[in-house]
Amino acid sequence: RCFMSSKKSGKRTLLMSVLMSAPGPLILGVGLIFGRSSTQIADFIRRTAELLGIIVAFIVYMMTADEDENSDRRKRLERMSNIFVGAMMCIGGAFMIGLALFSENTEKGNVITGLVIAFLGVIANTIFWIKYTSLNKKEPNAIILVQARLYRAKSLVDTCVTVALLSVALMPQSEISYYIDLIGSVIVALYLMWCGIKTIYERAKG
Numbered sequence: 001r002c003f004m005s006s007k008k009s010g011k012r013t014l015l016m017s018v019l020m021s022a023p024g025p026l027i028l029g030v031g032l033i034f035g036r037s038s039t040q041i042a043d044f045i046r047r048t049a050e051l052l053g054i055i056v057a058f059i060v061y062m063m064t065a066d067e068d069e070n071s072d073r074r075k076r077l078e079r080m081s082n083i084f085v086g087a088m089m090c091i092g093g094a095f096m097i098g099l100a101l102f103s104e105n106t107e108k109g110n111v112i113t114g115l116v117i118a119f120l121g122v123i124a125n126t127i128f129w130i131k132y133t134s135l136n137k138k139e140p141n142a143i144i145l146v147q148a149r150l151y152r153a154k155s156l157v158d159t160c161v162t163v164a165l166l167s168v169a170l171m172p173q174s175e176i177s178y179y180i181d182l183i184g185s186v187i188v189a190l191y192l193m194w195c196g197i198k199t200i201y202e203r204a205k206g
Helices: 002-021 023-031 038-064 072-102 112-138 142-170 175-205
Strands: none
Touching (some): 002 142, 023 112, 038 112, 038 175, 072 142, 112 142
16 A cells, blocks of 8 residues: 555656646746846756656656566666656756857846746755655655656756846846856756766666
């Protein structure tokens, strides 16, 4: 009974992850019409890549939840799903570094939309991080474990994005906000790529 409850909880949590992550890229995409902060653009790319990873993880979890945990098919699908999630992290991070270092656009515009999304992301992603960690302790699962790692990264990254965009909103023309925005983008990108590489390495090795 506890095992079945954990599986149902895992499905609900993954579904909620998809539903709550889906509006982010859309809202940020609209927000980019008014604001061109490199951190905000990078955050849009990052959230889009992560959403694809979460959707794939949800589909694979639904396909394998009722299978024996030692079955070859389940292990293969879980490995492919988690490698895909790691790849999305790396791709998002690579785009962010390129944009932050080589973008010539200095006009930031209105970054309030991105700031609000990032702040709400800190709260929501921290909750999901705690939830996935708890689920994996009750019933270890490769997909749930990687989602816990993903949401840990997302919560820390959103904290960094919030600080960077807040500095742009409060001091839009200042040199300090420019460097905070630039450094924020690079930190977000490097951390995301590190998590992605670690996930790919562990899953490919395992």
